[in-house]
Amino acid sequence: xxxxxxxxxxxxxxxxxxxxxxxxxxxxxxxxxxxxxxxxxxxxxxxxxxxxxxxxxxxxxxxxxxxxxxxxxxxxxxxxxxxxxxxxxxxxxxxxxxxxxxxxxxxxxxxxxxxxxxxxxxxxxxxxxxxxxxxxxxxxxxxxxxxxxxxxxxxxxxxxxxxxxxxxxxxxxxxxxxxxxxxxxxxxxxxxxxxxxxxxxxxxxxxxxxxxxxxxxxxxxxxxxxxxxxxxxxxxxxxxxxxxxxxxxxxxxxxxxxxxxxxxxxxxxxxxxxxxxxxxxxxxxxxxxxxxxxxxxxxxxxxxxxxxxxxxxxxxxxxxxxxxxxxxxxxxxxxxxxxxxxxxxxxxxxxxxxxxxxxxxxxxxxxxxxxxxxxxxxxxxxxxxxxxxxxxxxxxxxxxxxxxxxxxxxxxxxxxxxxxxxxxxxxxxxxxxxxxxxxxxxxxxxxxxxxxxxxxxxxxxxxxxxxxxxxxxxxxxxxxxxxxxxxxxxxxxxxxxxxxxxxxxxxxxxxxxxxxxxxxxxxxxxxxxxxxxxxxxxxxxxxxxxxxxxxxxxxxxxxxxxxxxxxxxxxxxxxxxxxxxxxxxxxxxxxxxxxxxxxxxxxxxxxxxxxxxxxxxxxxxxxxxxxxxxxxxxxxxxxxxxxxxxxxxxxxxxxxxxxxxxxxxxxxxxxxxxxxxxxxxxxxxxxxxxxxxxxxxxxxxxxxxxxxxxxxxxxxxxxxxxxxxxxxxxxxxxxxxxxxxxxxxxxxxxxxxxxxxxxxxxxxxxxxxxxxxxxxxxxxxxxxxxxxxxxxxxxxxxxxxxxxxxxxxxxxxxxxxxxxxxxxxxxxxxxxxxxxxxxxxx
Numbered sequence: 001x002x003x004x005x006x007x008x009x010x011x012x013x014x015x016x017x018x019x020x021x022x023x024x025x026x027x028x029x030x031x032x033x034x035x036x037x038x039x040x041x042x043x044x045x046x047x048x049x050x051x052x053x054x055x056x057x058x059x060x061x062x063x064x065x066x067x068x069x070x071x072x073x074x075x076x077x078x079x080x081x082x083x084x085x086x087x088x089x090x091x092x093x094x095x096x097x098x099x100x101x102x103x104x105x106x107x108x109x110x111x112x113x114x115x116x117x118x119x120x121x122x123x124x125x126x127x128x129x130x131x132x133x134x135x136x137x138x139x140x141x142x143x144x145x146x147x148x149x150x151x152x153x154x155x156x157x158x159x160x161x162x163x164x165x166x167x168x169x170x171x172x173x174x175x176x177x178x179x180x181x182x183x184x185x186x187x188x189x190x191x192x193x194x195x196x197x198x199x200x201x202x203x204x205x206x207x208x209x210x211x212x213x214x215x216x217x218x219x220x221x222x223x224x225x226x227x228x229x230x231x232x233x234x235x236x237x238x239x240x241x242x243x244x245x246x247x248x249x250x251x252x253x254x255x256x257x258x259x260x261x262x263x264x265x266x267x268x269x270x271x272x273x274x275x276x277x278x279x280x281x282x283x284x285x286x287x288x289x290x291x292x293x294x295x296x297x298x299x300x301x302x303x304x305x306x307x308x309x310x311x312x313x314x315x316x317x318x319x320x321x322x323x324x325x326x327x328x329x330x331x332x333x334x335x336x337x338x339x340x341x342x343x344x345x346x347x348x349x350x351x352x353x354x355x356x357x358x359x360x361x362x363x364x365x366x367x368x369x370x371x372x373x374x375x376x377x378x379x380x381x382x383x384x385x386x387x388x389x390x391x392x393x394x395x396x397x398x399x400x401x402x403x404x405x406x407x408x409x410x411x412x413x414x415x416x417x418x419x420x421x422x423x424x425x426x427x428x429x430x431x432x433x434x435x436x437x438x439x440x441x442x443x444x445x446x447x448x449x450x451x452x453x454x455x456x457x458x459x460x461x462x463x464x465x466x467x468x469x470x471x472x473x474x475x476x477x478x479x480x481x482x483x484x485x486x487x488x489x490x491x492x493x494x495x496x497x498x499x500x501x502x503x504x505x506x507x508x509x510x511x512x513x514x515x516x517x518x519x520x521x522x523x524x525x526x527x528x529x530x531x532x533x534x535x536x537x538x539x540x541x542x543x544x545x546x547x548x549x550x551x552x553x554x555x556x557x558x559x560x561x562x563x564x565x566x567x568x569x570x571x572x573x574x575x576x577x578x579x580x581x582x583x584x585x586x587x588x589x590x591x592x593x594x595x596x597x598x599x600x601x602x603x604x605x606x607x608x609x610x611x612x613x614x615x616x617x618x619x620x621x622x623x624x625x626x627x628x629x630x631x632x633x634x635x636x637x638x639x640x641x642x643x644x645x646x647x648x649x650x651x652x653x654x655x656x657x658x659x660x661x662x663x664x665x666x667x668x669x670x671x672x673x674x675x676x677x678x679x680x681x682x683x684x685x686x687x688x689x690x691x692x693x694x695x696x697x698x699x700x701x702x703x704x705x706x707x708x709x710x711x712x713x714x715x716x717x718x719x720x721x722x723x724x725x726x727x728x729x730x731x732x733x734x735x736x737x738x739x740x741x742x743x744x745x746x747x748x749x750x751x752x753x754x755x756x757x758x759x760x761x762x763x764x765x766x767x768x769x770x771x772x773x774x775x776x777x778x779x780x781x782x783x784x785x786x787x788x789x790x791x792x793x794x795x796x797x798x799x800x801x802x803x804x805x806x807x808x809x810x811x812x813x814x815x816x817x818x819x820x821x822x823x824x825x826x827x828x829x830x831x832x833x834x835x836x837x838x839x840x841x842x
Contacts, residue, residue, distance in 0.1 A: 028091070030098035031063045032078060041102065043121065043273045044080040048072075049087060057275060063097075078102055081121040081276070081286075122271035122288045126261075129311040133261060136312035136345050137246035143382035145204045146346070149373045150241060152198075153421070154223075155183070155191035157365040169433040170364070176431060180424045191367065192428065195223035196421045203239060203374075204388060211388035214239055222425040225438045241372040242347050243336060245304075245313055249676055252334075255326060256676040257298045260290050261313060268292060268299055276308070280315050281337055284308045295323040300334075312345045314338055325760070327812050327841065330355045341377045349373055359812055389582045447550060453483040460554040461492050466561040468598055469528060470498025476505075486511055496528075501568070503527045518578040525571050528598060530556050530564035531703050531723040548713070555709045556722060563708075564722040565789055566598040567699065577617075587617040592657045595699055599789075609697060611652050612659030619646040643672035652700070663694035667702070681739040684714055692728040695775045698783065698791060702727045704768055704800075712806065712817050712835035717766045719802045719821035719833060726780065726791050727770030736764040738808065764804035764819065770794035792824075800824055806837075813840050 032044040040062025047055025051074060058064045068090070078086045083102040091098055134140060158174050177190040184190055200218035205211075243250050248262035258268040275287040285305035292299035300318035307314050319333040320326065332354040339348040349372070356366035428434055443449050448457035454477050461476040474494030479487070491506040507523035533556060556564065570593070577587035595609045622642035645668065652663040667690025675683040692701055704725045705716030712718060714736050739761050772780060772793040780791060794800055806817030815837040825831045 026068055028066050028068055028098060029063070030066075030100055031061070032058045032080065032100045032102060033062055034083075035101035035103050041080050041083070041121075043276050044078060044083075044102070045276055046100075047077050047079075049075040049077045057277060076100070079276075081273070082124045120272050122273035122286075123266065125273065125286050125288065125306060125311065126266065126271055129261060129306055129313075130263075130265070132311050133246045135343070136310060137244070138344050138346050139207055139244065139246065141207060141344060142380050143204075143206045144346070144377060144379045145202065145381065146374045146377045148201050148203050148239075148242075149375075150197075150199050150201075151369075151371045152195060153193070153369045154195040155367045156194050157185065157367065158190040158192055169431075169437050172431045172433045173428060176427055180420075180427060182424055185367075193421045193424045194366065194428075195226065196425055197221040197223065201239075204383065206382055206385075206388055209385075211385070212239070213388045220422065222422045222429075224425065224429050224434060225441065241350050241352055241370045242374070243334060243350065244347075245316060245336075252332070253326070253329065254674055255298055256682070257300060258292070260300060260304055260316075260318075268294075268297065274303070278305060280305045281339070283314050283340075285314050286311075290318075292321075295321050296325050298324065298326070312338070312340070314345075327809065328356055328358070330357050339377075342379045344379070346377050347372075347374055445547075447547070448478070450480060453479060455480050458550055460550055461494065464494070464554070464557060466558055468499055468561050468566060469496030469501070472496050472503075474503075486513065494527075499528075501528075516579040519576070521573075521575050523571075523573045525569070527569055528557070528561070528566055529569050530561055530566050531699065532556065532564065532705055534567055534569065534595065534699050534703075551711075552713060552716075555711060562599055563790075565703075565791070568596040568598055570594040570596075583620055583622050585619045585621070587615075587619075589613075589615040589617070591615060592659070594658075609699060610658045610660055611700060612656040614651050614653065616649045617646065620644065643670050645670050652694075652696070661694070661696055661700065663692065663696045663700060665692045665700075666690060677737065681737055683735065683737040685733065685735040686715060688730070688732040690727075690730055692776070695779070696728070698726050698776075698780055701772075701776065702730055702770070703791075704730070704732060704770070707835075710834075710836055712815060712837035714764070717768070717800070717802055718764075718804060718817075718819040718835055719831070720766075720800065721790070724790060724792060725768065725770065725794050725800065725824075726772070727768075727794060728772050728776045730768060730770030730794070732766075732768045732770070734764075734766050736762055738762040759807050760809040762806045762808050762815070762817070764802075764806070764817070766800075766802045768794060768800040769796045770800075771796055794824075798823060804835075806835075808839065809841070813838050815839055 030046070032041045032046065033039060034041060040058070042058055042062055044058040044062065044064075045055060046058065046064050046066060048068075051072075056064050056066050072090065074090055076088050076090060078088075078100050080102060083104055086100065086102050088100065138144060156173070158170075158177060173192050174190065177192045182190050182192055198218075198220040199216055201214050201216045204213040204215075243252075245259050245261050248259055248264070249256040250259050251257075259265060260269050269290045269292055272289045273286060274289050278285045278287045285307055287303060287305055289303050291301045301321055302316070302318035304313060304318075305315040306312065314337070316334065316336045318335075319331065320329075322330065324332075326332070333352065335349075335351045336347055337349045338345040350370075351372075352370040354368050356368065358365075439449070443457075443459065446455075446457070447459050448455035449459070450456075456475075456477050458476060461474045463474065464472040466472070472494050474492060476490075476492035478490035483489075488509045488511065489507070490509075492504065494503045495501070496503070503526055505523070505525040505527065507521065509519060509521040512518040512520075533553060572592045573589060575587055575589035577585065579585050591613045593611055593613070597608070621644045647668045648666065650663075650665040650667075652661045653659050654662040667688070669686060669688050671684075671686040673682075673684040675685070677683050690702055703723055704720060704727065706720035706722045706724055707713050707716050707718045708722055715734055717734075770793070777793060780793065783789065784791065801822040802819055803822065804817050804819035806815050808815040810816065817835045817837070818832060819835060820832040822831075
């Protein structure tokens with residue numbers, strides 16, 4: 001035999017068969033189960049011990065299939081959260097399904113048994129993530145900074161309801177949309193652009209103490225109804241769209257949503273592990289589905305991805321359900337991706353979407369998209385404290401650099417905003433029907449009608465009636481920014497047909513465009529006022545909404561004013577105010593006031609009172625950002641987590657401009673709203689306190705705010721008369737709490753109403769501790785003995801108390817409340833009453 005020839009043939013045969021041998025594979029089928037109970041373990045990881053990257057995930061019933069080389073020599077490694085790792089040798093055949101039994105980990109077993117014997121393994125992952133969140137949370141950093149690009153787009157759906165499709169404004173907009181070739185939704189309906197805004201800013205964050213600075217360096221903004229481009233550019237930045245899910249609550253549209261990674265999240269959410277080896281943005285992650293225990297709660301449904309190594313949030317895809325208790329908003333969705341920077345995680349890309357809807361289908365649907373891209377992170381480079389102080393100086397922000405915008409957006413895999421949308425919005429703004437409706441909306445929201453360089457209003461001053469003046473026609477106006485960028489002049493005039501008196505008001509204000517927002521002002525007025533609006537008696541409204549303050553002032557001067565201790569007031573006032581720093585503002589005023597009785601009260605010789613007063617007002621307000629409007633007025637963004645505190649020091653000067661009294665007063669107002677109370681809703685409170693150190697007539701003391709109208713006010717006391725109690729020392733509290741999740745759902749009949757009307761509930765309480773010292777009580781008694789006014793004093797031993805409750809959100813805007821007076825009840829008069837309010841809230 002030719003051995004050489006045979007060996008060569010054998011070698012060639014081996015080489016020929018080698019690929020076939022190498023490609024020979026077999027399929028291993030198996031199942032992963034709990035050793036004690038035999039329950040399948042979906043999501044378990046099965047992999048080869050020696051060959052890296054070869055493995056699979058168990059399915060919903062714990063089963064798995066893995067393809068292996070025919071002659072492999074290796075072992076299987078099985079991992080599952082809450083269980084010990086198990087390593088077994090590969091079986092030699094695939095005739096039977098391999099059943100792998102794993103044992104619960106002893107360390108995790110105690111938690112596992114306490115919560116539930118059969119709870120999803122996602123709960124153990126979440127618990128461990130909560131333990132590690134302080135290491136992953138960017139709030140742990142001393143300071144950080146980054147660049148931020150934001151894009152806000154809003155479109156109106158042209159698929160109008162039948163009730164409005166024939167209105168002129170929507171006809172014109174639909175017709176123009178066809179000409180402009182605007183984008184369409186999946187159903188083919190035109191999406192009419194309403195707002196398009198792009199901003200580029202540098203953000204600087206200091207965490208201890210907390211301070212933020214944001215410098216807008218580029219903007220491009222167009223919008224229907226947006227006239228103040230500079231202010232909008234400061235407002236629509238990335239800071240409004242950055243959410244930190246490591247905090248307990250996520251504030252969105254003034255609502256606090258429970259975070260899926262916050263304290264107590266396991267009581268708010270259900271978790272389900274869907275996979276334990278998803279690759280997201282280069283990180284291997286657990287994929288966990290979440291949904292709230294209560295579908296109506298302010299919480300999210302969706303998916304979160306946590307990194308395998310440090311259980312940090314890598315991605316969140318969250319949305320609200322149709323049952324979430326939030327008005328006018330549907331399909332709210334937040335997609336966020338985070339990136340690791342210096343052992344912490346920062347938001348890299350956030351996309352928020354929502355639809356604004358009218359439940360009655362009277363108005364078209366609005367689609368809103370808010371994209372934020374962050375880049376160039378730098379951590380722990382803290383600046384001096386003065387660096388973070390907000391500046392209100394004049395700075396013209398240029399339009400955003402288009403090349404820079406394109407680079408930033410494309411680098412994040414996002415399409416650039418179409419430049420055509422800005423042209424389309426301009427075309428819509430120029431439609432005559434749009435201009436008319438924007439003016440109407442402005443009048444309703446500001447109570448002023450703008451024409452040229454002046455604003456006519458407030459419209460509440462145009463006509464009034466009460467039983468002293470009779471019918472009172474009037475006219476009021478103010479100049480706007482088109483008149484002068486620093487000076488503002490305002491005035492009003494009215495005439496009482498019955499009392500034949502001319503009333504007037506004139507004011508001149510100079511607003512300096514400096515970083516301290518300094519203001520000089522002077523005013524003169526002559527008018528009739530009820531006692532509760534004289535002097536400092538309306539301090540409840542110093543931190544209140546300007547619209548509601550005007551409504552309250554107007555309603556107290558309507559009707560039977562003679563029951564409210566009215567006075568004719570002649571007043572001259574001069575003042576200066578400025579910011580001392582980013583949180584403190586101070587105002588110094590000199591006021592000379594003359595009061596003449598309107599109901600024959602003998603206040604002083606000649607039935608008149610004159611006083612001259614120096615007043616120092618200091619207010620504390622912690623805000624996130626201050627924005628200067630085009631008209632030089634300032635708005636404050638954020639800061640609702642802190643109270644606003646205002647302190648007044650007043651001194652009367654006898655003999656100065658006929659002043660008749662020396663006196664000293666100190667009083668304060670502390671207000672905070674939208675306080676999250678353990679996820680049970682939001683509260684508002686205010687405390688008023690003061691002390692008058694001197695002997696003084698009752699108009700110079702404190703007349704507590706009553707409310708005899710049918711309107712409901714959260715400031716003041718809804719069952720107290722307008723002029724009933726007077727104090728020279730007092731502490732007053734107003735508190736109300738609105739339940740975000742409807743409390744009336746617990747009552748069967750109310751639950752039906754809640755589902756039909758979308759109702760919510762609120763509770764109220766009001767307390768006044770007050771009194772008069774003997775010298776001022778004696779003066780009040782003397783005046784009461786001559787002409788009864790109904791004024792009384794309180795005692796600290798017996799406070800005035802009232803409580804109330806209301807059903808809110810009826811038809812999304814109406815509130816009906818009932819209030820009960822618990823002390824100082826008046827014989828023959830009801831102690832309770834019904835109040836109404838129109839409130840539009842989310």
